[in-house]
Amino acid sequence: MNRERLIYGGIVGAVFLFFLLIGGVFFQLFVGGLAILAVVELLRMKKLEVFSLEGMLTMLATFVLTVPLQNYFPSLPMDASLAAYAIVVFLLLSGTVFNASQYNFDDVCFPIAVSFYVGIGFQNLIAGQMAGLNKILLAIFIVWATDIGAYAIGRRFGRHQLLPQVSPNKTIEGSLGGIASALFIAILFMLIDKSVYAPRHFLTMLVLVVIFSVFAQFGDLVESAIKRHFGVKDSGDIIPGHGGILDRFDSMIFVLPIMDFFGLF
Template structure:
């Protein structure tokens, strides 16, 4: 626990300045995190991330994350998606250029780049709309994690999905949702503009949904790790694992927040 706290504080101290700066430094930093996340996905499947498919998959996640049209004015407004599509086509072209590279081989790096890239893309989009939206999402995810851990440890008796994550309980999951609602409500009372265009009560319902999606994001990564027989997605942050271990919930939360018009 001491190691987790120390390295968690170090990771936060690195992340927060970029988050506060916003703009190009934050976007490129998040793009780098997306590339590392894809590299972790490839490593779990024991694929070489400096291979043809690995480099293209990491590049695909980067261009999907960073809004290219903001810096290359001659590109269309959907430049990131367009360039991402071209890179996907290049990965698929490997099925033609190599007799041993099949469509099945190409789908994993493509899926990995989209899974990671779309979550970080929405993180960047949220920060472009306002710092408060990102902070709200972070508070929801952190409150869910802490609430689920504390309530689950004290009162957890009924397993949630033991085949996916044997330590998680239904009581812990409900405790995480309750913690997210309480923390989210407190933040909304402090910053009333953060839940526009919704009302306070509607936003409380949405926070429940966001908390549930965050837990699903965590469970999805747990299922991936269990399938490949690994404990953590990586070893970048001692005591915490890799980038995906820290951002798995947020990858799910930010797109659903965007869907409901919060940014």
């Protein structure tokens, strides 16, 4: 299993890095496809028909929120993706009118929530790549370091459970180890490339790295809570040994919008 995980992890990483380096429309369509796959995983957890009208509109909402439509249609406003997303959400809501006996507001909340949850995260993946390769690499390194550090430290020194009702294997010691690992990697990265945090002060950026690492762990915990709610071990099985798309990007979905909020993109 470890060998399979390593092989497929390397393949997936290489494919992602290939599109990341290419950038432009190819990367954006690739990320849009990843976002759609992540939403499909959530629809299947809920046992909703993927190719129903509801499922198709949910995937469309996710795609238009993820991909910067204004880059390809100059006549559209700067917030074209958000406006298009709102239109698709209105179409989803219209189901409560035309099919009121079988489709109510509670039903429509799930597709709206999952399309926004996934779409806003992957939208910021594209925004980060457009801001600079070093910015998105910093985000990736922080997430990876947090994940690896939390696992390694938690396995060796973990004694106190973090949130046992959500993820019983995660510990407070592991969480702190993840933050420490993220700080270590970020310091090395910033010493090599000072432009990644300019014009901020180095110490200010370290505080932000702690915040990013905490949000990375929350992203993982949120997905754990979702999977526990639906009674599944992995979000999907598209990546042998690794699970689904959401399993691989759950932390990034939380970290990237926060990095954008603090002006890194």
